[in-house]
């Protein structure tokens with residue numbers, strides 16, 4: 001009987017440790033859980049050295065995936081197939097995701113570094129009280145161009161892009177909201193316009209830009225512009241900053257008809273498996289030294305007031321990348337126009353892309 005009992009204990013112990021071992025393997029292979037942290041961010045939007053530093057400090061293993069538009073990110077998150085612990089949407093996407101119940105509340109007591117964020121970037125209308133999102137980067141959307149390649153011509157407005165002499169010279173990023181917004185602004189409409197006739201007009205105006213459009217691309221836009229494969233790019237400010245460091249013949253303009261002022265914040269999607277780790281990561285990215293290192297690496301503007309002290313003066317005093325409150329007030333933030341209008345923006349943009357082929 002004794003023998004039988006010890007055999008039973010042995011078998012029980014063995015199966016228990018087997019179960020434990022499988023669990024360990026599962027989590028280290030990235031099935032999510034408390035040893036891993038899964039992050040979903042824009043491409044080229046973090047200094048990889050910071051991921052290593054975070055892993056070292058916390059013992060967590062980071063699984064990192066990227067997207068290149070809010071639309072692509074929202075589709076993936078709402079389908080729920082993949083689960084993420086932290087994601088970095090822009091303001092209108094945050095508002096939409098909140099509406100759809102896709103985000104978890106953030107526990108501010110676990111984010112002490114929140115005190116370093118400039119008040120200007122807190123408590124904005126898309127997320128009052130920052131209940132569901134914490135600032136990461138911010139910026140504008142505008143035109144980067146190579147004056148030398150354009151025979152010395154200067155660009156100051158969206159409407160300049162339709163100049164017939166710029167044939168095959170314009171690169172666009174692949175974002176429905178951004179490109180439709182640019183066309184709306186060029187017509188002096190709001191980039192939050194919901195009037196379908198205006199949206200149609202914007203799409204027709206985009207069709208007229210087609211001869212000048214060389215390609216609609218993702219993050220490779222930076223390489224193409226830096227290598228002078230095209231003279232003009234419609235880009236986010238931080239991408240412009242990064243390529244201007246590489247090629248000094250490039251300049252960035254905020255078009256005079258106005259443009260978009262955007263905010264990208266960190267959120268915890270509802271399907272998150274490591275909520276504690278997500279808070280740790282958000283707090284880590286808000287550490288002023290980490291935030292400064294990240295801003296210097298990617299070229300984007302940090303909302304972290306304390307981090308500005310660690311950044312070169314030429315960068316933080318450059319109105320093109322750190323627009324003053326006065327200038328920023330003249331720019332427009334994307335609003336969430338509701339599901340059907342948003343779908344209409346996407347549809348028109350898709351039609352424009354197909355029209356090119």
Ligand code: N2P
Pocket residue numbers: 042043044045090219236239262264
């Ligand atoms: C970085 C993309 C920045 C996103 N490649 C702007 N919202």
